[in-house]
Amino acid sequence: MIVRLVQRIGILLASLVVSSVLVFAFMAVLPGDPARVALGVSASDTAVAQLREQFGLDRPLVVQYFSWVKGLVTFDPGNSYISQTAIGPQIADRLQVTLWLVGAGMALACILAIPMGTLMAVRHRKPSGLILSALSQVGVAVPAFLAGILLVTVFAVGLGWLPANGWTPPAQDPVMFLKQLVLPALSLGLVQGAMLTRYVRSAVLDVLREDYLRTARAKGLRPTRALLRHGLRNAAVPVVTVLALHLATLLVGAVVIERVFVIPGLGSLLLDSVSNRDLIMVQDVVMIIAMAVLLVNFLVDIIYLVIDPRLRAGAS
Structure with a gap:
């Protein structure tokens, strides 16, 4: 049973990683500049560049991805692009x-x-x-x-x-x-x-x-x-x-x-x-929902081991 539990935890972690990559990649390829959307079409290029730097949008995508994941893990996903609130x-x-x-x-x-x-x-x-x-x-x-x-x-x-x-x-x-x-x-x-x-x-x-x-x-x-x-x-x-x-x-x-x-x-x-068009908020909410679904599936696998003795026998 312990082996089966470890396997399921590994599958859960792998699924979370794949989901985070897919969600981040999908949001990254959407057209439009979040900084431009936040400031409006009449904003100057200098103001847009400053806001992009503030949001970290000027960094490479790989750096942005790991920064975003770190924020999720530490329960500090940053600020909204539009309202600039936590x-x-x-x-x-x-x-x-x-x-x-x-x-x-x-x-x-x-x-x-x-x-x-x-x-x-x-x-x-x-x-x-x-x-x-x-x-x-x-x-x-x-x-x-x-x-x-x-x-x-x-x-x-x-x-x-x-x-x-x-x-x-x-x-x-x-x-x-x-x-x-x-x-x-x-x-x-x-x-x-x-x-x-x-x-x-x-x-x-x-x-x-x-x-x-x-x-x-x-x-x-x-x-x-x-x-x-x-x-x-x-x-x-x-x-x-x-x-x-x-x-x-x-x-x-x-x-x-x-x-x-x-x-x-x-x-x-x-x-x-x-x-x-608050893309960072959309990205975080979609990832939270994906995490909830994956966690439910993980708990279901654990419940299987409890209610079905054949699975426990197979795991041992």
Whole structure:
């Protein structure tokens, strides 16, 4: 198991290096001079040259890359090209908001998908299972932003139960924080939960056909108890893979949802930076998102070792 863990850490570090090179290279080849954009088209060449020197844009690309990576590692990514304010505190504040949103959406998706998907598999030949399957298909067809608009129309505009937009930090007003979190979390969680339900159903169906589960039932265990005791752990292995993919999708989907509900998260910061052509901010935010996705995949590999004894045996 230790060997497997070391291998996964090595893959994670290599993936981070490759991702950083790709992100930096992509931003470097974009047309336009960040210093010229920051000062405006009417700025003199002398002022632009001074600002380029201040930002370090006059140095070779290799030097710029290692300076940027050093800033990320030391949590000091420098200043924005446009506002010339520190980037680190802005990203930290926005990241907290996005983590609340993504965490609530994923929790809701799991709460919805695991029992519903299991029930759909157990009752897949009965009317109730077919109805649930049809409902999940509808959920898959609805994009998150449309679900958000529908939820706002019903619960905010129509019924007036919840606020339509805005964000209040939990430390400032916990009640308002929860109210403002409900609709965006539902927008992400319902759609992702509908997709995840299909995978849970498929994984549980595969387990129900296994010989060891038939043996457990033949020994006198009731079908439900046999599934809970022997089947769900094996069904969890493919589902964990899908959870990692869906978590990455939630991070990307949060960009749109934050716009719909006017939430000051990482996605909103990214879109604002793109609009302002603040390339260093865009570069840092994209790298943060890439790091989050890679870290999730790494944690999934570790969870594999915990829930699947065959992998631990193979690693040893």
